[in-house]
Amino acid sequence: MSASPTIEKVARQTLHSEVTSRLRDLIVQGHFAPGERINEVRLGQDLGVSRTPLREAIRTLGSEGILALVPNRGAVVRAFSMQDVVDMIEALSVIEQGCALLACEKATPAELDLFQQRHLAMLAAYRSRERLHYFQLNQQLHGLIVSFARNQTLMAVHEDIQAKLKRIRFLGNDDPAVWARAVAEHNRIAAFLQRRDYDGLASVLRAHKDLTIERIRKSADGRVL
Amino acid sequence: MSASPTIEKVARQTLHSEVTSRLRDLIVQGHFAPGERINEVRLGQDLGVSRTPLREAIRTLGSEGILALVPNRGAVVRAFSMQDVVDMIEALSVIEQGCALLACEKATPAELDLFQQRHLAMLAAYRSRERLHYFQLNQQLHGLIVSFARNQTLMAVHEDIQAKLKRIRFLGNDDPAVWARAVAEHNRIAAFLQRRDYDGLASVLRAHKDLTIERIRKSADGRVL
DNA sequence: ACAGTGAATAATGCATACACTTTGCGATGT
DNA sequence: ACATCGCAAAGTGTATGCATTATTCACTGT
Secondary structure, three states: OOOOOOOOOOOOOOHHHHHHHHHHHHHHOOOOOOOOEEOHHHHHHHHOOOHHHHHHHHHHHHHHOOEEEEOOOEEEEOOOOHHHHHHHHHHHHHHHHHHHHHHHHHOOHHHHHHHHHHHHHHHHHHHOOOHHHHHHHHHHHHHHHHHHOOOHHHHHHHHHHHHHHHHHHOOOOOOHHHHHHHHHHHHHHHHHHHOOOHHHHHHHHHHHHHHHHHHHHHHHOOOOO | OOOOOOOOOOOOOOHHHHHHHHHHHHHHOOOOOOOOEEOHHHHHHHHOOOHHHHHHHHHHHHHHOOEEEEOOOEEEEOOOOHHHHHHHHHHHHHHHHHHHHHHHHHOOHHHHHHHHHHHHHHHHHHHOOOHHHHHHHHHHHHHHHHHHOOOHHHHHHHHHHHHHHHHHHOOOOOOHHHHHHHHHHHHHHHHHHHOOOHHHHHHHHHHHHHHHHHHHHHHHOOOOO
16 A cells, blocks of 8 residues: 555546446437437447447446337337326425435534525525526535435435436426525425424425426426427 | 237347346345356356346346446445445335325225235235235235325336345344234224325334334344345 | 338347456565 | 565456348339
Protein backbone atom coordinates (compact mmCIF):
# COMPACT_ATOMS: atom_id res chain seq x y z
CA MET A 1 0.00 0.00 0.00
CA SER A 2 2.52 2.58 -1.11
CA ALA A 3 0.23 4.80 -3.13
CA SER A 4 -0.71 8.12 -1.62
CA PRO A 5 -4.39 8.37 -0.68
CA THR A 6 -4.95 11.17 -3.19
CA ILE A 7 -4.36 8.84 -6.11
CA GLU A 8 -7.54 7.26 -7.33
CA LYS A 9 -8.03 4.43 -9.74
CA VAL A 10 -8.10 5.29 -13.40
CA ALA A 11 -11.59 5.02 -14.80
CA ARG A 12 -11.47 1.89 -16.90
CA GLN A 13 -15.06 1.14 -17.74
CA THR A 14 -16.26 -1.66 -19.90
CA LEU A 15 -17.77 -0.84 -23.24
CA HIS A 16 -20.95 -2.52 -22.10
CA SER A 17 -21.59 -0.10 -19.25
CA GLU A 18 -20.57 2.87 -21.35
CA VAL A 19 -22.93 1.88 -24.15
CA THR A 20 -25.72 1.24 -21.65
CA SER A 21 -25.67 4.77 -20.30
CA ARG A 22 -25.17 6.33 -23.71
CA LEU A 23 -28.17 4.48 -25.09
CA ARG A 24 -30.25 5.21 -22.01
CA ASP A 25 -29.52 8.91 -22.44
CA LEU A 26 -30.34 8.79 -26.12
CA ILE A 27 -33.72 7.31 -25.34
CA VAL A 28 -34.51 9.60 -22.42
CA GLN A 29 -33.55 12.65 -24.44
CA GLY A 30 -35.97 11.62 -27.13
CA HIS A 31 -33.44 10.70 -29.79
CA PHE A 32 -35.50 7.58 -30.30
CA ALA A 33 -39.24 7.93 -30.44
CA PRO A 34 -41.53 5.69 -28.37
CA GLY A 35 -42.26 2.53 -30.32
CA GLU A 36 -39.23 3.01 -32.53
CA ARG A 37 -37.19 -0.05 -33.29
CA ILE A 38 -33.49 -0.24 -32.47
CA ASN A 39 -31.35 -1.40 -35.36
CA GLU A 40 -28.38 -3.16 -33.83
CA VAL A 41 -26.06 -2.94 -36.81
CA ARG A 42 -26.68 0.70 -37.55
CA LEU A 43 -26.59 1.86 -33.95
CA GLY A 44 -23.46 -0.17 -33.40
CA GLN A 45 -21.77 1.63 -36.26
CA ASP A 46 -22.97 5.00 -35.02
CA LEU A 47 -21.60 4.33 -31.55
CA GLY A 48 -18.46 2.72 -32.94
CA VAL A 49 -18.87 -0.60 -31.16
CA SER A 50 -19.67 -4.11 -32.27
CA ARG A 51 -23.03 -5.69 -31.77
CA THR A 52 -21.93 -7.74 -28.76
CA PRO A 53 -21.65 -5.02 -26.10
CA LEU A 54 -24.55 -3.22 -27.73
CA ARG A 55 -26.78 -6.27 -27.40
CA GLU A 56 -25.81 -6.62 -23.75
CA ALA A 57 -26.73 -2.99 -23.19
CA ILE A 58 -30.06 -3.60 -24.89
CA ARG A 59 -30.76 -6.51 -22.55
CA THR A 60 -29.94 -4.35 -19.56
CA LEU A 61 -32.26 -1.57 -20.68
CA GLY A 62 -34.90 -4.16 -21.41
CA SER A 63 -34.66 -5.38 -17.86
CA GLU A 64 -34.94 -1.77 -16.69
CA GLY A 65 -38.20 -1.48 -18.57
CA ILE A 66 -37.00 1.22 -20.95
CA LEU A 67 -36.91 -1.09 -23.95
CA ALA A 68 -39.33 -3.84 -24.87
CA LEU A 69 -37.60 -6.96 -26.18
CA VAL A 70 -39.46 -8.92 -28.83
CA PRO A 71 -38.04 -12.33 -29.75
CA ASN A 72 -36.55 -12.37 -33.24
CA ARG A 73 -37.57 -8.79 -33.75
CA GLY A 74 -35.15 -7.00 -31.51
CA ALA A 75 -35.87 -4.11 -29.22
CA VAL A 76 -38.29 -1.22 -29.43
CA VAL A 77 -38.48 1.85 -27.22
CA ARG A 78 -41.26 1.19 -24.79
CA ALA A 79 -44.31 3.32 -25.31
CA PHE A 80 -46.16 4.07 -22.11
CA SER A 81 -49.89 4.36 -21.90
CA MET A 82 -51.39 7.06 -19.73
CA GLN A 83 -52.29 4.38 -17.22
CA ASP A 84 -48.68 3.23 -17.11
CA VAL A 85 -47.56 6.74 -16.30
CA VAL A 86 -50.23 7.19 -13.66
CA ASP A 87 -49.15 3.89 -12.11
CA MET A 88 -45.56 5.03 -11.98
CA ILE A 89 -46.41 8.35 -10.36
CA GLU A 90 -48.63 6.58 -7.87
CA ALA A 91 -45.83 4.14 -7.12
CA LEU A 92 -43.38 6.98 -6.53
CA SER A 93 -45.86 8.52 -4.16
CA VAL A 94 -46.37 5.29 -2.25
CA ILE A 95 -42.64 5.00 -1.78
CA GLU A 96 -42.31 8.60 -0.72
CA GLN A 97 -45.12 8.26 1.80
CA GLY A 98 -43.53 5.19 3.30
CA CYS A 99 -40.17 6.89 3.38
CA ALA A 100 -41.75 9.97 4.96
CA LEU A 101 -42.69 7.92 8.00
CA LEU A 102 -39.22 6.46 8.25
CA ALA A 103 -37.67 9.87 7.59
CA CYS A 104 -39.63 11.47 10.42
CA GLU A 105 -38.12 8.86 12.72
CA LYS A 106 -34.60 8.73 11.39
CA ALA A 107 -33.61 12.04 9.79
CA THR A 108 -30.90 13.98 11.61
CA PRO A 109 -31.32 17.69 12.33
CA ALA A 110 -28.57 18.39 9.81
CA GLU A 111 -30.54 16.55 7.17
CA LEU A 112 -33.69 18.49 7.97
CA ASP A 113 -31.67 21.69 7.62
CA LEU A 114 -30.39 20.58 4.27
CA PHE A 115 -33.93 19.94 3.13
CA GLN A 116 -35.10 23.40 4.19
CA GLN A 117 -32.15 24.96 2.46
CA ARG A 118 -32.90 23.19 -0.82
CA HIS A 119 -36.54 24.03 -0.40
CA LEU A 120 -35.68 27.73 -0.17
CA ALA A 121 -33.52 27.42 -3.26
CA MET A 122 -36.46 25.90 -5.07
CA LEU A 123 -38.71 28.75 -3.99
CA ALA A 124 -36.15 31.17 -5.39
CA ALA A 125 -36.12 29.29 -8.67
CA TYR A 126 -39.91 29.52 -8.71
CA ARG A 127 -39.92 33.26 -8.07
CA SER A 128 -37.53 33.83 -10.96
CA ARG A 129 -39.42 31.28 -13.07
CA GLU A 130 -36.34 29.20 -13.86
CA ARG A 131 -38.24 26.11 -14.94
CA LEU A 132 -35.36 23.73 -15.41
CA HIS A 133 -33.63 24.67 -12.19
CA TYR A 134 -36.92 24.43 -10.31
CA PHE A 135 -37.55 21.06 -11.82
CA GLN A 136 -34.18 19.70 -10.79
CA LEU A 137 -34.49 20.96 -7.23
CA ASN A 138 -37.98 19.54 -7.05
CA GLN A 139 -36.72 16.08 -8.01
CA GLN A 140 -33.90 16.46 -5.54
CA LEU A 141 -36.26 17.25 -2.70
CA HIS A 142 -38.35 14.17 -3.33
CA GLY A 143 -35.14 12.16 -3.48
CA LEU A 144 -33.99 13.64 -0.19
CA ILE A 145 -37.09 12.43 1.63
CA VAL A 146 -36.40 8.95 0.32
CA SER A 147 -32.76 9.09 1.28
CA PHE A 148 -33.62 10.12 4.86
CA ALA A 149 -35.35 6.76 5.27
CA ARG A 150 -31.93 5.09 5.01
CA ASN A 151 -33.19 2.23 2.92
CA GLN A 152 -31.11 1.20 -0.07
CA THR A 153 -33.87 -0.82 -1.68
CA LEU A 154 -36.40 1.98 -1.55
CA MET A 155 -33.84 4.43 -2.87
CA ALA A 156 -32.97 2.18 -5.79
CA VAL A 157 -36.58 1.54 -6.70
CA HIS A 158 -37.42 5.21 -6.45
CA GLU A 159 -34.57 6.12 -8.77
CA ASP A 160 -35.49 3.39 -11.24
CA ILE A 161 -39.01 4.65 -11.60
CA GLN A 162 -37.89 8.25 -11.83
CA ALA A 163 -35.51 7.28 -14.60
CA LYS A 164 -38.34 5.76 -16.58
CA LEU A 165 -40.47 8.85 -16.09
CA LYS A 166 -37.72 11.26 -17.05
CA ARG A 167 -38.77 11.19 -20.67
CA ILE A 168 -42.35 12.00 -19.77
CA ARG A 169 -41.89 14.66 -17.15
CA PHE A 170 -40.19 17.04 -19.53
CA LEU A 171 -43.48 17.39 -21.35
CA GLY A 172 -44.95 20.88 -21.69
CA ASN A 173 -46.96 21.64 -18.52
CA ASP A 174 -47.07 25.39 -18.28
CA ASP A 175 -50.19 26.23 -16.34
CA PRO A 176 -49.11 28.96 -13.87
CA ALA A 177 -51.96 28.17 -11.51
CA VAL A 178 -50.98 24.51 -11.26
CA TRP A 179 -47.38 25.47 -10.72
CA ALA A 180 -48.40 27.80 -7.89
CA ARG A 181 -50.39 25.02 -6.26
CA ALA A 182 -47.42 22.69 -6.49
CA VAL A 183 -45.24 25.26 -4.77
CA ALA A 184 -47.83 25.77 -2.06
CA GLU A 185 -47.88 22.03 -1.42
CA HIS A 186 -44.12 21.99 -1.21
CA ASN A 187 -44.29 24.64 1.47
CA ARG A 188 -46.53 22.38 3.50
CA ILE A 189 -44.29 19.40 2.87
CA ALA A 190 -41.30 21.32 4.17
CA ALA A 191 -43.20 22.47 7.24
CA PHE A 192 -44.53 19.01 8.14
CA LEU A 193 -41.13 17.43 7.68
CA GLN A 194 -39.52 20.03 9.92
CA ARG A 195 -42.05 19.14 12.63
CA ARG A 196 -41.62 15.42 11.90
CA ASP A 197 -45.38 15.25 11.47
CA TYR A 198 -45.82 12.03 9.58
CA ASP A 199 -49.56 12.07 9.09
CA GLY A 200 -49.56 15.59 7.73
CA LEU A 201 -46.68 14.74 5.45
CA ALA A 202 -48.39 11.65 4.10
CA SER A 203 -51.60 13.48 3.30
CA VAL A 204 -49.81 16.33 1.51
CA LEU A 205 -47.80 13.85 -0.48
CA ARG A 206 -51.00 12.15 -1.56
CA ALA A 207 -52.45 15.46 -2.68
CA HIS A 208 -49.20 16.27 -4.41
CA LYS A 209 -49.43 13.03 -6.33
CA ASP A 210 -52.95 13.88 -7.51
CA LEU A 211 -51.74 17.25 -8.72
CA THR A 212 -48.85 15.69 -10.60
CA ILE A 213 -51.17 13.26 -12.32
CA GLU A 214 -53.52 16.06 -13.25
CA ARG A 215 -50.64 18.08 -14.64
CA ILE A 216 -49.36 15.21 -16.77
CA ARG A 217 -52.83 14.38 -18.00
CA LYS A 218 -53.36 17.92 -19.21
CA SER A 219 -50.03 18.35 -20.91
CA ALA A 220 -49.97 14.91 -22.50
CA ASP A 221 -53.54 14.96 -23.72
CA GLY A 222 -53.79 11.85 -25.82
CA ARG A 223 -50.27 11.92 -27.15
CA VAL A 224 -48.26 8.71 -27.27
CA LEU A 225 -45.85 8.63 -24.39
CA MET B 1 -57.72 -14.80 -38.75
CA SER B 2 -58.61 -18.22 -40.05
CA ALA B 3 -57.06 -20.27 -37.28
CA SER B 4 -59.40 -21.89 -34.84
CA PRO B 5 -59.23 -20.34 -31.38
CA THR B 6 -58.06 -23.59 -29.83
CA ILE B 7 -54.77 -23.41 -31.72
CA GLU B 8 -52.16 -21.61 -29.77
CA LYS B 9 -48.79 -20.34 -30.86
CA VAL B 10 -45.91 -22.74 -30.59
CA ALA B 11 -43.66 -21.79 -27.75
CA ARG B 12 -40.59 -20.45 -29.47
CA GLN B 13 -38.49 -18.78 -26.81
CA THR B 14 -35.07 -17.35 -27.24
CA LEU B 15 -32.16 -19.06 -25.60
CA HIS B 16 -31.41 -15.87 -23.77
CA SER B 17 -34.70 -15.80 -21.87
CA GLU B 18 -34.53 -19.52 -21.21
CA VAL B 19 -31.03 -19.26 -19.81
CA THR B 20 -32.03 -16.24 -17.72
CA SER B 21 -34.74 -18.11 -15.86
CA ARG B 22 -32.68 -21.27 -15.54
CA LEU B 23 -29.80 -19.34 -14.01
CA ARG B 24 -32.10 -17.35 -11.77
CA ASP B 25 -33.59 -20.56 -10.46
CA LEU B 26 -30.17 -22.07 -9.91
CA ILE B 27 -29.17 -19.10 -7.81
CA VAL B 28 -32.42 -18.88 -5.87
CA GLN B 29 -32.33 -22.59 -5.11
CA GLY B 30 -28.89 -22.19 -3.66
CA HIS B 31 -26.97 -24.05 -6.35
CA PHE B 32 -24.56 -21.13 -6.26
CA ALA B 33 -23.47 -19.83 -2.90
CA PRO B 34 -23.58 -16.12 -2.10
CA GLY B 35 -20.32 -14.52 -3.20
CA GLU B 36 -19.55 -17.36 -5.55
CA ARG B 37 -18.14 -16.42 -8.92
CA ILE B 38 -19.86 -17.46 -12.14
CA ASN B 39 -17.51 -19.10 -14.63
CA GLU B 40 -18.94 -18.31 -18.03
CA VAL B 41 -17.19 -21.06 -19.97
CA ARG B 42 -17.99 -23.83 -17.53
CA LEU B 43 -21.58 -22.80 -16.91
CA GLY B 44 -22.08 -22.41 -20.65
CA GLN B 45 -20.94 -25.98 -21.17
CA ASP B 46 -23.13 -27.23 -18.34
CA LEU B 47 -26.17 -25.52 -19.79
CA GLY B 48 -25.22 -26.46 -23.33
CA VAL B 49 -25.16 -22.93 -24.70
CA SER B 50 -22.43 -20.62 -25.89
CA ARG B 51 -21.19 -17.71 -23.89
CA THR B 52 -23.17 -15.14 -25.86
CA PRO B 53 -26.70 -15.85 -24.59
CA LEU B 54 -25.25 -16.72 -21.19
CA ARG B 55 -23.54 -13.36 -20.91
CA GLU B 56 -26.77 -11.62 -21.87
CA ALA B 57 -28.56 -13.55 -19.13
CA ILE B 58 -25.87 -12.52 -16.67
CA ARG B 59 -26.37 -8.87 -17.59
CA THR B 60 -30.10 -9.24 -17.04
CA LEU B 61 -29.66 -10.82 -13.63
CA GLY B 62 -27.13 -8.16 -12.78
CA SER B 63 -29.69 -5.52 -13.55
CA GLU B 64 -32.17 -7.41 -11.38
CA GLY B 65 -29.73 -7.17 -8.50
CA ILE B 66 -29.24 -10.91 -8.14
CA LEU B 67 -25.70 -10.86 -9.51
CA ALA B 68 -23.00 -8.28 -8.96
CA LEU B 69 -21.04 -7.46 -12.10
CA VAL B 70 -17.38 -6.60 -11.61
CA PRO B 71 -15.50 -5.26 -14.66
CA ASN B 72 -12.95 -7.74 -16.00
CA ARG B 73 -13.80 -10.14 -13.21
CA GLY B 74 -17.18 -11.31 -14.26
CA ALA B 75 -20.20 -11.88 -12.11
CA VAL B 76 -20.59 -13.03 -8.54
CA VAL B 77 -23.76 -14.03 -6.71
CA ARG B 78 -24.69 -11.07 -4.61
CA ALA B 79 -24.27 -11.59 -0.92
CA PHE B 80 -26.78 -9.68 1.12
CA SER B 81 -25.95 -8.16 4.46
CA MET B 82 -28.51 -8.32 7.22
CA GLN B 83 -29.17 -4.65 6.61
CA ASP B 84 -29.87 -5.34 2.94
CA VAL B 85 -32.44 -7.95 3.88
CA VAL B 86 -34.06 -5.69 6.44
CA ASP B 87 -34.24 -2.97 3.81
CA MET B 88 -35.94 -5.30 1.38
CA ILE B 89 -38.51 -6.45 3.91
CA GLU B 90 -39.16 -2.86 4.91
CA ALA B 91 -39.56 -1.93 1.24
CA LEU B 92 -42.06 -4.76 0.73
CA SER B 93 -43.99 -3.50 3.71
CA VAL B 94 -44.00 0.08 2.44
CA ILE B 95 -45.41 -1.11 -0.86
CA GLU B 96 -48.00 -3.28 0.83
CA GLN B 97 -49.11 -0.46 3.09
CA GLY B 98 -49.49 1.85 0.13
CA CYS B 99 -51.36 -0.81 -1.78
CA ALA B 100 -53.54 -1.47 1.22
CA LEU B 101 -54.92 2.06 1.00
CA LEU B 102 -55.56 1.70 -2.71
CA ALA B 103 -56.98 -1.78 -2.20
CA CYS B 104 -59.46 -0.55 0.38
CA GLU B 105 -60.72 1.89 -2.24
CA LYS B 106 -60.61 -0.29 -5.32
CA ALA B 107 -61.03 -3.96 -4.42
CA THR B 108 -64.25 -5.58 -5.60
CA PRO B 109 -66.38 -7.68 -3.23
CA ALA B 110 -65.41 -10.75 -5.23
CA GLU B 111 -61.75 -9.97 -4.62
CA LEU B 112 -62.32 -9.54 -0.91
CA ASP B 113 -64.08 -12.91 -0.89
CA LEU B 114 -61.14 -14.49 -2.65
CA PHE B 115 -58.83 -13.06 -0.02
CA GLN B 116 -60.91 -14.45 2.85
CA GLN B 117 -61.03 -17.82 1.17
CA ARG B 118 -57.26 -17.98 0.77
CA HIS B 119 -56.86 -16.74 4.30
CA LEU B 120 -58.96 -19.63 5.58
CA ALA B 121 -56.89 -22.04 3.52
CA MET B 122 -53.79 -20.61 5.15
CA LEU B 123 -55.27 -21.09 8.60
CA ALA B 124 -55.95 -24.69 7.72
CA ALA B 125 -52.37 -25.14 6.61
CA TYR B 126 -51.28 -23.64 9.91
CA ARG B 127 -53.45 -25.95 11.96
CA SER B 128 -52.03 -28.98 10.19
CA ARG B 129 -48.54 -27.45 10.37
CA GLU B 130 -47.89 -27.76 6.63
CA ARG B 131 -45.03 -25.29 6.52
CA LEU B 132 -44.45 -25.11 2.80
CA HIS B 133 -48.10 -24.79 1.92
CA TYR B 134 -48.57 -22.18 4.62
CA PHE B 135 -45.59 -20.31 3.30
CA GLN B 136 -46.91 -20.26 -0.26
CA LEU B 137 -50.37 -19.11 0.77
CA ASN B 138 -48.81 -16.46 2.95
CA GLN B 139 -46.86 -15.05 0.00
CA GLN B 140 -49.98 -15.24 -2.12
CA LEU B 141 -52.00 -13.23 0.36
CA HIS B 142 -49.46 -10.44 0.43
CA GLY B 143 -49.42 -10.49 -3.35
CA LEU B 144 -53.21 -10.30 -3.45
CA ILE B 145 -53.26 -7.08 -1.46
CA VAL B 146 -50.83 -5.59 -3.93
CA SER B 147 -52.82 -6.79 -6.92
CA PHE B 148 -56.01 -5.23 -5.54
CA ALA B 149 -54.36 -1.83 -5.89
CA ARG B 150 -54.42 -2.28 -9.68
CA ASN B 151 -51.03 -0.78 -10.21
CA GLN B 152 -48.68 -2.57 -12.59
CA THR B 153 -45.59 -0.76 -11.39
CA LEU B 154 -46.17 -1.57 -7.74
CA MET B 155 -46.91 -5.17 -8.62
CA ALA B 156 -43.73 -5.49 -10.63
CA VAL B 157 -41.57 -3.93 -7.94
CA HIS B 158 -43.14 -6.08 -5.25
CA GLU B 159 -42.45 -9.21 -7.24
CA ASP B 160 -38.89 -8.16 -7.99
CA ILE B 161 -38.07 -7.71 -4.35
CA GLN B 162 -39.80 -10.92 -3.36
CA ALA B 163 -37.75 -12.76 -5.98
CA LYS B 164 -34.54 -11.47 -4.44
CA LEU B 165 -35.70 -12.49 -0.99
CA LYS B 166 -36.76 -15.96 -2.04
CA ARG B 167 -33.35 -17.37 -1.27
CA ILE B 168 -33.40 -15.89 2.20
CA ARG B 169 -36.91 -16.63 3.29
CA PHE B 170 -36.45 -20.36 3.09
CA LEU B 171 -34.11 -20.12 6.06
CA GLY B 172 -34.96 -22.12 9.15
CA ASN B 173 -37.31 -20.10 11.39
CA ASP B 174 -39.11 -22.58 13.52
CA ASP B 175 -40.20 -20.79 16.65
CA PRO B 176 -43.82 -21.91 17.22
CA ALA B 177 -44.60 -18.82 19.27
CA VAL B 178 -43.49 -16.51 16.46
CA TRP B 179 -45.50 -18.51 13.99
CA ALA B 180 -48.59 -18.19 16.16
CA ARG B 181 -48.12 -14.45 16.37
CA ALA B 182 -47.82 -14.22 12.60
CA VAL B 183 -51.07 -16.12 12.20
CA ALA B 184 -52.79 -13.86 14.71
CA GLU B 185 -51.66 -10.84 12.75
CA HIS B 186 -52.96 -12.34 9.56
CA ASN B 187 -56.34 -12.73 11.20
CA ARG B 188 -56.36 -9.04 11.93
CA ILE B 189 -55.20 -8.23 8.40
CA ALA B 190 -58.08 -10.23 6.96
CA ALA B 191 -60.59 -8.56 9.25
CA PHE B 192 -59.42 -5.02 8.52
CA LEU B 193 -59.36 -5.63 4.80
CA GLN B 194 -62.89 -6.99 4.88
CA ARG B 195 -64.00 -3.77 6.59
CA ARG B 196 -61.86 -1.69 4.21
CA ASP B 197 -60.29 -0.14 7.29
CA TYR B 198 -57.13 1.35 5.88
CA ASP B 199 -55.59 2.70 9.07
CA GLY B 200 -56.02 -0.55 10.92
CA LEU B 201 -54.59 -2.43 7.97
CA ALA B 202 -51.55 -0.19 7.73
CA SER B 203 -50.72 -0.51 11.38
CA VAL B 204 -51.03 -4.31 11.38
CA LEU B 205 -48.86 -4.49 8.29
CA ARG B 206 -46.21 -2.44 10.06
CA ALA B 207 -46.30 -4.77 13.04
CA HIS B 208 -46.19 -7.73 10.68
CA LYS B 209 -43.06 -6.32 9.10
CA ASP B 210 -41.36 -6.00 12.49
CA LEU B 211 -42.21 -9.60 13.26
CA THR B 212 -40.81 -10.77 9.94
CA ILE B 213 -37.58 -8.90 10.53
CA GLU B 214 -37.30 -10.37 14.01
CA ARG B 215 -37.91 -13.85 12.61
CA ILE B 216 -35.24 -13.50 9.94
CA ARG B 217 -32.77 -12.03 12.39
CA LYS B 218 -33.15 -14.99 14.70
CA SER B 219 -32.91 -17.67 12.08
CA ALA B 220 -30.09 -16.06 10.15
CA ASP B 221 -27.99 -15.17 13.18
CA GLY B 222 -24.77 -13.92 11.67
CA ARG B 223 -24.74 -16.25 8.69
CA VAL B 224 -23.84 -14.85 5.29
CA LEU B 225 -26.97 -14.34 3.23
C1' DA C 1 -57.25 -3.75 -58.89
C1' DC C 2 -56.08 -6.81 -55.35
C1' DA C 3 -55.07 -10.65 -52.45
C1' DG C 4 -51.70 -14.11 -52.18
C1' DT C 5 -47.15 -16.24 -53.10
C1' DG C 6 -42.36 -16.56 -53.02
C1' DA C 7 -37.77 -15.19 -53.52
C1' DA C 8 -34.32 -11.54 -52.26
C1' DT C 9 -32.92 -8.67 -48.62
C1' DA C 10 -32.20 -7.33 -44.07
C1' DA C 11 -32.14 -8.04 -39.24
C1' DT C 12 -31.71 -10.75 -35.22
C1' DG C 13 -29.94 -15.05 -32.59
C1' DC C 14 -26.15 -17.72 -31.56
C1' DA C 15 -21.44 -19.53 -31.86
C1' DT C 16 -16.70 -18.90 -32.33
C1' DA C 17 -12.29 -16.54 -32.52
C1' DC C 18 -9.18 -13.22 -30.91
C1' DA C 19 -7.49 -9.57 -27.55
C1' DC C 20 -6.75 -8.01 -23.16
C1' DT C 21 -6.88 -8.50 -18.07
C1' DT C 22 -6.47 -11.03 -14.03
C1' DT C 23 -4.46 -14.64 -11.34
C1' DG C 24 -1.62 -18.27 -9.70
C1' DC C 25 2.89 -19.94 -9.23
C1' DG C 26 7.56 -20.63 -9.60
C1' DA C 27 12.15 -18.50 -10.39
C1' DT C 28 15.23 -15.07 -8.88
C1' DG C 29 17.82 -12.23 -6.03
C1' DT C 30 18.56 -10.27 -1.55
C1' DA D 1 13.13 -17.23 4.49
C1' DC D 2 10.90 -13.65 2.04
C1' DA D 3 9.49 -10.27 -1.13
C1' DT D 4 9.48 -9.27 -6.05
C1' DC D 5 9.26 -10.11 -10.64
C1' DG D 6 7.77 -12.36 -14.65
C1' DC D 7 5.57 -15.76 -17.21
C1' DA D 8 1.90 -19.06 -18.22
C1' DA D 9 -2.82 -20.32 -17.62
C1' DA D 10 -7.43 -19.02 -17.07
C1' DG D 11 -11.15 -15.90 -17.63
C1' DT D 12 -13.54 -11.98 -19.28
C1' DG D 13 -14.34 -8.38 -23.09
C1' DT D 14 -15.11 -7.54 -27.84
C1' DA D 15 -15.45 -8.50 -32.75
C1' DT D 16 -16.87 -11.26 -36.44
C1' DG D 17 -19.14 -14.88 -39.05
C1' DC D 18 -22.78 -18.09 -39.89
C1' DA D 19 -27.69 -19.69 -39.20
C1' DT D 20 -32.31 -18.59 -38.72
C1' DT D 21 -36.11 -15.68 -38.73
C1' DA D 22 -38.62 -11.46 -40.31
C1' DT D 23 -39.59 -8.16 -43.91
C1' DT D 24 -39.96 -6.25 -48.30
C1' DC D 25 -41.51 -6.19 -52.84
C1' DA D 26 -42.11 -7.71 -57.31
C1' DC D 27 -44.89 -11.13 -59.58
C1' DT D 28 -48.81 -14.08 -60.50
C1' DG D 29 -53.44 -15.37 -60.99
C1' DT D 30 -58.15 -14.25 -60.29
